[in-house]
Amino acid sequence: MRMHSLSSRSRAVVCGTAAVLASVTAVTGTSLTAAAQTNNSIQGSFSLFAVPGTFHIQQLAVGSGGTMWFVTPQSQLGMISATGQAALTGVVLPHGNVPAVIAGAGPEGVWSYGQSDTATYSKGTCALDLVTSDNVVHPVTLPAVAAQSFCGGAAVDGSGNLWVSLSNQCGSRTCGQRVSLVVEITPALTVTLFPPPAPGVRAGPVAFASDGAIWALGGYPQQQLGRYTTSGSSTGIQIPTGELTGMLARPDGTFWGWRPILCIGQTSEFCLRVSRFSAGGPTGSTYLFPVGISLNGPDQLGVSTDGSLWRAGAERSEPDRFFRMTANGAIDRSAAFPTAGGSGLRDDGTLAVSGSSAIWSSAQTSSGAEYLVRFQPL
Numbered sequence: 001m002r003m004h005s006l007s008s009r010s011r012a013v014v015c016g017t018a019a020v021l022a023s024v025t026a027v028t029g030t031s032l033t034a035a036a037q038t039n040n041s042i043q044g045s046f047s048l049f050a051v052p053g054t055f056h057i058q059q060l061a062v063g064s065g066g067t068m069w070f071v072t073p074q075s076q077l078g079m080i081s082a083t084g085q086a087a088l089t090g091v092v093l094p095h096g097n098v099p100a101v102i103a104g105a106g107p108e109g110v111w112s113y114g115q116s117d118t119a120t121y122s123k124g125t126c127a128l129d130l131v132t133s134d135n136v137v138h139p140v141t142l143p144a145v146a147a148q149s150f151c152g153g154a155a156v157d158g159s160g161n162l163w164v165s166l167s168n169q170c171g172s173r174t175c176g177q178r179v180s181l182v183v184e185i186t187p188a189l190t191v192t193l194f195p196p197p198a199p200g201v202r203a204g205p206v207a208f209a210s211d212g213a214i215w216a217l218g219g220y221p222q223q224q225l226g227r228y229t230t231s232g233s234s235t236g237i238q239i240p241t242g243e244l245t246g247m248l249a250r251p252d253g254t255f256w257g258w259r260p261i262l263c264i265g266q267t268s269e270f271c272l273r274v275s276r277f278s279a280g281g282p283t284g285s286t287y288l289f290p291v292g293i294s295l296n297g298p299d300q301l302g303v304s305t306d307g308s309l310w311r312a313g314a315e316r317s318e319p320d321r322f323f324r325m326t327a328n329g330a331i332d333r334s335a336a337f338p339t340a341g342g343s344g345l346r347d348d349g350t351l352a353v354s355g356s357s358a359i360w361s362s363a364q365t366s367s368g369a370e371y372l373v374r375f376q377p378l
Helices: 017-022 170-173
Strands: 037-041 044-049 059-062 068-071 076-080 086-092 101-106 109-115 126-131 138-141 149-156 160-170 180-185 189-192 203-208 214-218 224-229 231-240 246-250 257-260 270-277 285-289 301-304 309-313 323-326 331-333 359-364 370-377
Touching: 017 301, 044 068, 059 101, 059 359, 101 160, 101 170, 101 370, 109 149, 109 160, 126 149, 126 160, 149 214, 160 203, 160 214, 180 214, 180 224, 246 301, 257 301, 309 359
Parallel strands: 037 331, 101 149, 149 203, 203 246
Antiparallel strands: 044 370, 059 068, 068 076, 076 086, 101 109, 109 126, 126 138, 149 160, 160 180, 180 189, 203 214, 214 224, 224 231, 246 257, 257 270, 270 285, 301 309, 309 323, 323 331, 359 370
């Protein structure tokens, strides 16, 4: 194990339903910048691919070379071919009460994380694993100081290293510690510990940015950013926005961040308050993303090569479709998802942006039949 002292791939994220509901706040008239909410349509073509009826898709992820991966609600790992055919690999990722999450995938394999909790009120420990091309699961052994920990978020850097934010799950009231860490794990399973972005037990989202560094949010009650590379870290970087539950990097070096809110009087009961900001920069712009939050699975967002933020879902009783938020907060919409067997499709809360800029999601008919939905913007 290495330990650093404090010193100066695919952009997609998963938000768990429990974490979303636990942090919901009501939107107020003064908390948002007026966004240019548009009705512009996104021109493009749809393709539908039937998913075998033996499983459903919980999360989508893009790997190297355009390879697509997925996880089922039972943490089964699957792969999607270039022709859109989904199939299980036979690997079951370690998990507890909630499914495992794919943090990234590349030539080194598929990285996953999740809590090992199996009891109703247990938080378990953060389980980290690398699945290599031979479908062998290689578990990561964390050092004692990080072993009893809660996963805050994870991402993979350009060298195939996994970075994870960890919180001490028991806090000050039970074990006298308020420890959080950022951990780097190489494909050889070498573990390096870094200090957290800010003191406190709450570890937050992690993103791989265009500068080649990993950025992580953490701290409580005030969040701060940390910037990490294999040679060291810079922490305590202020963010010019409120507390965030999700974060993705944009190609220009800025970030999208968000938190769930109760959208009183808006087109969705629960939606997202989205901020675009620079690390350590002035106050950024904040917008309303009025697409309903998935209450039956993950809530994935993705960033395309032009820096736009994508979601899939619906606005109240409207059909499900893809939504694109541009840099100035304008929201464009695709046509409604195609029907399958005469039935409309309801989005699962999944989303991935492929290397060809195609937008993918999974959706179900009223009878439970599942399809992969692929949209290629023009």
